[in-house]
Amino acid sequence: MKRFLDLADFTRDQIQDLLALAQSLQDKPQPRALAGKILGLVFFNPSLRTLASFQAGMARLGGSSFVITPGQGTWALETRQNAIMNGAAAEHIREGIPVLASYCDALGVRAFADGKSLQADMNESLFRMIDALCDKPLINMESAMNHPCQALADWRTMDELKVPARAKFVLSWVYHPRALPLAVPSATLKMAAMRGMDVTVLRPEGFALPRETMDEARRAAAQAGGSVTETAERASALAGADVLYAKEWGTTTYYGDFEADSRLRADLSDWCVRERWFADAAPNAKLMHCLPVRRNVAVADEVLDGPRSVVKREAFNRLAVQMAVLHRMLS
Amino acid sequence: MKRFLDLADFTRDQIQDLLALAQSLQDKPQPRALAGKILGLVFFNPSLRTLASFQAGMARLGGSSFVITPGQGTWALETRQNAIMNGAAAEHIREGIPVLASYCDALGVRAFADGKSLQADMNESLFRMIDALCDKPLINMESAMNHPCQALADWRTMDELKVPARAKFVLSWVYHPRALPLAVPSATLKMAAMRGMDVTVLRPEGFALPRETMDEARRAAAQAGGSVTETAERASALAGADVLYAKEWGTTTYYGDFEADSRLRADLSDWCVRERWFADAAPNAKLMHCLPVRRNVAVADEVLDGPRSVVKREAFNRLAVQMAVLHRMLS
Amino acid sequence: MKRFLDLADFTRDQIQDLLALAQSLQDKPQPRALAGKILGLVFFNPSLRTLASFQAGMARLGGSSFVITPGQGTWALETRQNAIMNGAAAEHIREGIPVLASYCDALGVRAFADGKSLQADMNESLFRMIDALCDKPLINMESAMNHPCQALADWRTMDELKVPARAKFVLSWVYHPRALPLAVPSATLKMAAMRGMDVTVLRPEGFALPRETMDEARRAAAQAGGSVTETAERASALAGADVLYAKEWGTTTYYGDFEADSRLRADLSDWCVRERWFADAAPNAKLMHCLPVRRNVAVADEVLDGPRSVVKREAFNRLAVQMAVLHRMLS
Numbered sequence: 001m002k003r004f005l006d007l008a009d010f011t012r013d014q015i016q017d018l019l020a021l022a023q024s025l026q027d028k029p030q031p032r033a034l035a036g037k038i039l040g041l042v043f044f045n046p047s048l049r050t051l052a053s054f055q056a057g058m059a060r061l062g063g064s065s066f067v068i069t070p071g072q073g074t075w076a077l078e079t080r081q082n083a084i085m086n087g088a089a090a091e092h093i094r095e096g097i098p099v100l101a102s103y104c105d106a107l108g109v110r111a112f113a114d115g116k117s118l119q120a121d122m123n124e125s126l127f128r129m130i131d132a133l134c135d136k137p138l139i140n141m142e143s144a145m146n147h148p149c150q151a152l153a154d155w156r157t158m159d160e161l162k163v164p165a166r167a168k169f170v171l172s173w174v175y176h177p178r179a180l181p182l183a184v185p186s187a188t189l190k191m192a193a194m195r196g197m198d199v200t201v202l203r204p205e206g207f208a209l210p211r212e213t214m215d216e217a218r219r220a221a222a223q224a225g226g227s228v229t230e231t232a233e234r235a236s237a238l239a240g241a242d243v244l245y246a247k248e249w250g251t252t253t254y255y256g257d258f259e260a261d262s263r264l265r266a267d268l269s270d271w272c273v274r275e276r277w278f279a280d281a282a283p284n285a286k287l288m289h290c291l292p293v294r295r296n297v298a299v300a301d302e303v304l305d306g307p308r309s310v311v312k313r314e315a316f317n318r319l320a321v322q323m324a325v326l327h328r329m330l331s
Numbered sequence: 332m333k334r335f336l337d338l339a340d341f342t343r344d345q346i347q348d349l350l351a352l353a354q355s356l357q358d359k360p361q362p363r364a365l366a367g368k369i370l371g372l373v374f375f376n377p378s379l380r381t382l383a384s385f386q387a388g389m390a391r392l393g394g395s396s397f398v399i400t401p402g403q404g405t406w407a408l409e410t411r412q413n414a415i416m417n418g419a420a421a422e423h424i425r426e427g428i429p430v431l432a433s434y435c436d437a438l439g440v441r442a443f444a445d446g447k448s449l450q451a452d453m454n455e456s457l458f459r460m461i462d463a464l465c466d467k468p469l470i471n472m473e474s475a476m477n478h479p480c481q482a483l484a485d486w487r488t489m490d491e492l493k494v495p496a497r498a499k500f501v502l503s504w505v506y507h508p509r510a511l512p513l514a515v516p517s518a519t520l521k522m523a524a525m526r527g528m529d530v531t532v533l534r535p536e537g538f539a540l541p542r543e544t545m546d547e548a549r550r551a552a553a554q555a556g557g558s559v560t561e562t563a564e565r566a567s568a569l570a571g572a573d574v575l576y577a578k579e580w581g582t583t584t585y586y587g588d589f590e591a592d593s594r595l596r597a598d599l600s601d602w603c604v605r606e607r608w609f610a611d612a613a614p615n616a617k618l619m620h621c622l623p624v625r626r627n628v629a630v631a632d633e634v635l636d637g638p639r640s641v642v643k644r645e646a647f648n649r650l651a652v653q654m655a656v657l658h659r660m661l662s
Numbered sequence: 663m664k665r666f667l668d669l670a671d672f673t674r675d676q677i678q679d680l681l682a683l684a685q686s687l688q689d690k691p692q693p694r695a696l697a698g699k700i701l702g703l704v705f706f707n708p709s710l711r712t713l714a715s716f717q718a719g720m721a722r723l724g725g726s727s728f729v730i731t732p733g734q735g736t737w738a739l740e741t742r743q744n745a746i747m748n749g750a751a752a753e754h755i756r757e758g759i760p761v762l763a764s765y766c767d768a769l770g771v772r773a774f775a776d777g778k779s780l781q782a783d784m785n786e787s788l789f790r791m792i793d794a795l796c797d798k799p800l801i802n803m804e805s806a807m808n809h810p811c812q813a814l815a816d817w818r819t820m821d822e823l824k825v826p827a828r829a830k831f832v833l834s835w836v837y838h839p840r841a842l843p844l845a846v847p848s849a850t851l852k853m854a855a856m857r858g859m860d861v862t863v864l865r866p867e868g869f870a871l872p873r874e875t876m877d878e879a880r881r882a883a884a885q886a887g888g889s890v891t892e893t894a895e896r897a898s899a900l901a902g903a904d905v906l907y908a909k910e911w912g913t914t915t916y917y918g919d920f921e922a923d924s925r926l927r928a929d930l931s932d933w934c935v936r937e938r939w940f941a942d943a944a945p946n947a948k949l950m951h952c953l954p955v956r957r958n959v960a961v962a963d964e965v966l967d968g969p970r971s972v973v974k975r976e977a978f979n980r981l982a983v984q985m986a987v988l989h990r991m992l993s
Contacts, residue, residue, distance in 0.1 A: 031367045036693045038721050040714065048405045048422065049430055052371065055397040056434040059369050064395070064726070066717040069404045073731045074710045075954045084958040086839050091710065091954030094966070099711055099953070099977040103718040177417050291430070292406045292422030296415040304425070315430040362698045379736045379753065380761055383702065386728040387765040390700050395726070400735045508748050622761070623737045623753030627746040635756070646761040 001328045005131065005140040007148045007155075007191055008216070012224065015194070019156050022317075022324040025061075033331045034063035040104035041067045041141070042097075044077070044111040049291060049315050050141050050149065054108055057323040063330070068100060079111075079126055097133040106137040106329050113144035113181040118255040121145060121182070122210060137329040145213075147183045149325070150290045151191035153317035157310060158195070158243065160317075161286065165196040166226065167242035168282070172234075173203035174298040175271040179250025179261045184290045186213050188245055189228070193217040196224035202237035203230070204271065206253045206264045234277070241281040245288040246273050246299055273299040278308065286310050332659045336462065336471040338479045338522055339547070343555065346525070350487050353648075353655035356392075364662045365394035371435035372398045372472070373428075375408070375442040380622060380646050381472050381480065385439055388654040394661070399431060410442075410457055428464040437468035437660050444475035444512040449586040452476060452513070453541060468660040476544075478514045480656070481621050482522035484648035488641060489526070489574065491648075492617065496527040497557065498573035499613070503565075504534035505629040506602040510581025510592045515621050517544050519576055520559070524548040527555035533568035534561070535602065537584045537595045565608070572612040576619040577604050577630055604630040609639065617641050663990045667793065667802040669810045669817075669853055670878070674886065677856070681818050684979075684986035687723075695993045696725035702766035703729045703803070704759075706739070706773040711953060711977050712803050712811070716770055719985040725992070730762060741773075741788055759795040768799040768991050775806035775843040780917040783807060783844070784872060799991040807875070809845045811987070812952050813853035815979035819972060820857070820905065822979075823948065827858040828888065829904035830944070834896075835865035836960040837933040841912025841923045846952045848875050850907055851890070855879040858886035864899035865892070866933065868915045868926045896939070903943040907950040908935050908961055935961040940970065948972050 007015065039058045041051065051067065058065045070077040071088075077096050078089035085092065101107050109130055113121040121144040131138060140148055158167075169192040171185060185201075189209065192199045199221065201209060208214075208230060218228045231237050238244065254260035278285050287308045293299050303309060338346065370389045374382065382398065389396045401408040402419075408427050409420035416423065432438050440461055444452040458474040471479055489498075500523040502516060516532075520540065523530045530552065532540060539545075539561060549559045562568050569575065585591035609616050618639045624630050634640060669677065701720045703713065713729065720727045732739040733750075739758050740751035747754065763769050771792055775783040789805040802810055820829075831854040833847060847863075851871065854861045861883065863871060870876075870892060880890045893899050900906065916922035940947050949970045955961050965971060 029367075036691075036722070036724075038718050040718075043404060046404060046406050046421075048399060048401075048427060051405065052397050052399060052431055052434045055395075056369050056371075059395040059397075060367065062367075064717075064721040066714050066721075067404075068710060068714060070710075072404055073705060073708060073729075073734055074713065075708050078957070082958070082963060085956035086959050090708075090956065092957050094957070095953055095955065095974060095977070096710060098974050100714055102974075102978045103714045103981050291426055293426065294416035294421065295409070295423050295425070296413070297417050301413060312426060312429050312433075315426070316433040319434050360698075374735060377735060377737050377752075379730060379732075379758060382736065383728050383730060383762055383765045386726075387700050387702075390726040390728075391698065393698075398735075403735055622757055624757065625747035625752065626740070626754050626756070627744070628748050632744060643757060643760050643764075646757070647764045650765050 002137050004148060004325050004329070005138065006146050007151050007187065007194060008220065012194060015152070015155065018152065018321065018324045018328065019159065021327060022156060022320040025323050025327060026320055030061060032062040033327055034058060034061040037063035037330045038104040039063060039065040039326065040100050040107045041065055042100060042107065042109045043067065043069045047110060049318050050110060053318040053322055057319055057326055061323060061326060093130060094133060097130055098135070101134045101136040104136060106139065106326070107134055108139040108141045110141040111143055113183065115179070115181065116256040118210065118252065122212060139325060142183050144181065145183055145186045147187040149318060149322055150184060151187040152321040153314055154188065154288060155191055155195055156317045156321055157314045161310065163242055163286070167197055168200065168240050169197040169243045169245065170200045170202055170237050170241045171245045171247065172237070173207050173271060174246040174248055174273055175265065175269050176248035176294060176298055180248045182209065182249050185209060185247045185249050188247065189213065189217045190220060193220040193226060193228055194224055196226040198226055199228045200237045201230040202234060203232060204268055205232055206251045207249065208252055210252055235280070238277055239280040241285050243286050243288055244273065244277065244281065247290065248298055272297060273303050275302050275306065288314060291315050333468050335479060335656050335660070336469065337477050338482050338518065338525060339551065343525060346483070346486065349483065349652065349655045349659065350490065352658060353487060353651040356654050356658060357651055361392060363393040364658055365389060365392040368394035368661045369435040370394060370396040370657065371431050371438045372396055373431060373438065373440045374398065374400045378441060380649050381441060384649040384653055388650055388657055392654060392657060410460070424461060425464060428461055429466070432465045432467040435467060437470065437657070438465055439470040439472045441472040442474055444514065446510070446512065447587040449541065449583065453543060470656065473514050475512065476514055476517045478518040480649060480653055481515060482518040483652040485519065485619060485645055486522055486526055487648045487652055488619070488645045492641065494573055498528055499531065499571050500528040500574045500576065501531045501533055501568050501572040502576045502578065503568070504538050504602060505577040505579055505604055506596065506600050507579035507625060507629055511579045513540065513580050516540060516578045516580050519578065520544065520548045521551060524551040524557060524559055525555055527557040529557055530559045531568045532561040533565060534563060535599055536563055537582045538580065539583055541583055566611065569608055570611040572616050574617050574619055575604065575608065575612065578621065579629055603628060604634050606633050606637065619645060622646050664799050666810060666987050666991070667800065668808050669813045669849065669856060670882065674856060677814070677817065680814065680983065680986045680990065681821065683989060684818060684982040687985050687989060688982055692723060694724040695989055696720060696723040699725035699992045700766040701725060701727040701988065702762050702769045703727055704762060704769065704771045705729065705731045709772060711980050712772060715980040715984055719981055719988055723985060723988060755792060756795060759792055760797070763796045763798040766798065768801065768988070769796055770801040770803045772803040773805055775845065777841070777843065778918040780872065780914065784874060801987065804845050806843065807845055807848045809849040811980060811984055812846060813849040814983040816850065816950060816976055817853055817857055818979045818983055819976045823972065825904055829859055830862065830902050831859040831905045831907065832862045832864055832899050832903045833907045833909065834899070835869050835933060836908040836910055836935055837927065837931050838910035838956060838960055842910045844871065844911050847871060847909045847911050850909065851875065851879045852882060855882040855888060855890055856886055858888040860888055861890045862899045863892040864896060865894065866930055867894055868913045869911065870914055872914055897942065900939055901942040903947050905948050905950055906935065906939065906943065909952065910960055934959060935965050937964050937968065950976060953977050
């Protein structure tokens with residue numbers, strides 16, 4: 001495996017193999033499997049789980065890692081093509097990425113959406129550039145529109161919880177003080193569709209996921225025996241839900257328009273998940289979230305601290321599935 | 332050992348055992364003792380010695396470590412219970428701590444005092460929360476009112492220097508431009524009392540250590556055969572002193588009141604340790620300080636660069652004693 | 663080897679030996695050579711290549727490393743002698759450096775020029791202080807006037823490219839929005855002179871390298887069979903050039919005078935290397951630069967993306983030569 005950029009680049013069988021490898025590495029540790037291997041980690045954006053779980057994962061397999069945070073102790077990196085670099089950035093990724101790649105055996109990169117042009121972000125224009133510049137195995141640690149490590153951990157979490165493939169999976173927009181990227185909702189939708197689930201995307205008007213994203217998910221669902229629908233009606237969406245996956249994201253209707261986004265979300269602070277949301281859900285319906293989650297803003301304490309919440313388990317699983325990815329890439 | 336939170340949680344015999352282990356690891360290195368083990372290090376506050384010595388200590392024992400600095404490259408972490416998280420913090424420690432703990436074999440946390448309520452800080456309310464959230468071995472890398480790693484290193488330093496148990500140990504307040512936490516003075520006082528020393532706390536009016544802290548130290552001293560007194564009179568305090576432990580801290584009389592603290596310390600800039608302070612001390616009296624120390628503000632160059640100063644030796648000993656703690660916890 | 667501070671501290675034979683060791687470690691990896699060894703890395707200034715290549719280099723040799731970035735997660739460090747430390751810095755290097763050195767087996771330090779007094783920077787007054795404070799092997803990761811790791815990597819790069827010893831090497835000033843230190847141009851000039859090349863320093867008026875630096879290079883050239891000249895005439899300088907080494911630096915005529923420097927460089931934005939600069943150069947003339955480079959400000963895309971550019975190769979070589987230095991110091 002030379003690239004781990006998108007769950008959709010793999011067949012369901014390949015994903016099952018990765019999940020089986022994750023289990024196997026948990027059952028029978030291989031503390032020297034990656035001895036002498038080095039993982040470079042580049043964070044254009046903040047992290048907690050991703051940084052800690054990748055460093056811990058390499059160490060558990062006997063390898064090591066280094067961390068680069070452009071602009072914090074490290075030169076800020078320019079990403080625009082043909083830029084006249086007379087601003088804050090001292091170095092271009094055209095030099096930075098190949099140089100860092102040369103020092104390690106695999107590179108992980110986190111680079112969030114630019115948030116200005118939906119088309120540019122949908123095209124993954126930045127990550128495609130990074131991909132082209134990197135001649136070592138490359139891991140997407142969250143790009144403009146994707147987060148395959150999170151999606152794989154979430155898949156494993158549902159398998160562990162014995163959530164059936166055809167269960168009802170509701171991906172719900174929740175409130176946040178400002179617009180967040182589409183990476184996790186897009187990756188989550190695709191993952192649930194590939195897993196064959198009956199997926200409902202619940203979101204207020206103005207926050208529909210891009211048509212292209214919905215269409216891709218519908219095709220994946222069709223192939224896997226599931227379905228994808230969308231609605232703004234919370235009650236009907238949550239009726240019979242087995243999983244409520246809460247996520248914050250920005251307006252797509254006015255993508256990149258800060259003021260329009262603020263106006264749209266001004267009246268939506270009741271989109272904070274509370275126990276009453278589960279009134280008509282399946283009795284053991286689960287609450288999922290990729291973390292970090294703003295308590296009592298996106299999800300209430302009563303849910304996060306109750307038995308429905310599996311958000312920590314999802315985070316724990318980041319370590320297991322990423323170790324499988326690293327093992328497949330480097331051993 | 333599952334917790335290293337407070338020297339007072341251990342008997343004198345247990346502490347002597349730890350110090351013997353530190354010596355043994357120095358005499359006969361065990362470079363594979365913690366092979367495959369991972370230490371997570373969470374710094375809510377700045378560090379230099381602690382970061383470097385814990386990372387080096389794990390490496391010297393064959394293990395590895397990762398560092399999380401909330402708010403710097405990592406999501407800022409909320410610590411208040413039941414907070415409505417619409418501010419800067421993206422994640423709550425209720426998620427952050429268990430998740431990080433799941434990636435490692437032991438967690439070290441530095442979280443200074445909030446500095447607003449003396450009672451809350453005395454109760455270690457934040458560190459107790461972290462303790463309850465962490466199901467892995469936990470190390471206090473300085474909390475609101477404690478710094479057991481420093482205290483253990485200081486104990487070792489005095490043993491190495493053959494400072495007798497019943498020597499006169501003066502913990503003296505020294506000047507700093509602003510209020511610093513009570514963690515080190517409290518831990519130092521307790522350590523010297525547990526070691527059986529004759530301890531004098533020298534501090535200007537308004538800077539007495541909390542009565543509860545003094546009482547705890549008096550009980551420890553009684554048990555170990557030493558004594559604890561306090562005074563604002565420098566000359567009598569320093570007469571015959573074998574050790575002068577200099578430390579900066581904030582007013583306790585007006586705890587959390589920035590302006591009152593500033594007024595109180597405005598006239599105290601002569602509380603900078605100079606050679607003349609030792610005029611009536613024991614001939615070979617030592618100057619101790621936990622570092623970082625502001626030269627010519629808290630302690631003058633003439634003392635720090637002279638033969639009395641053992642401040643670097645204290646810092647060197649951080650590595651040795653922390654390796655003993657890690658070995659006891661993880662091997 | 664206890665110090666790697668200046669290429670000029672070594673004979674040509676010793677440098678050839680280091681370069682041979684670099685090649686040997688590349689051909690026959692020694693993944694356990696530095697097992698159990700720890701490298702401390704202290705960055706007073708930003709880095710990317712240096713941080714990543716030293717961490718990766720230690721890991722490839724079986725050792726480990728820790729990183730301290732004063733003022734970012736770590737206490738800011740005071741460097742002035744006899745300072746009354748009532749400002750931002752909480753700790754002095756007189757404590758900080760010996761303490762960090764005690765935790766590791768070798769220390770690397772990056773500390774750029776202060777940029778106020780040319781004489782103080784020429785004297786390497788800060789790095790000499792650090793040198794005196796460090797009782798472990800010490801590596802200069804870029805000081806006020808030197809960058810021996812970069813110079814060694816550049817030497818290796820020219821050897822690999824079979825650039826003859828007597829080739830024409832042009833070190834050219836190039837534009838940057840503000841004054842940068844003299845470390846790389848000084849180290850590069852010395853390196854090319856020691857390698858026996860015919861060196862021309864091309865720079866606008868006001869940007870001549872210090873006479874002492876030029877004289878030292880002339881002596882090195884004389885000994886190695888090469889030559890050193892300087893000029894402000896671009897056409898004559900570049901005629902027949904085999905290597906154009908582009909570098910940005912500040913005025914030396916008005917060293918430390920921000921406004922004078924700004925005035926001087928205001929009209930010099932055409933000192934951006936373009937393909938036409940090579941019109942009369944040798945057909946296969948190479949473009950070198952230490953990175954980071956501001957595209958289309960210091961060097962145009964057309965050159966950096968063309969066949970002349972070997973800037974990434976120089977950066978790749980940092981890993982190889984630094985591994986040789988570490989191996990020589992610690993194995």
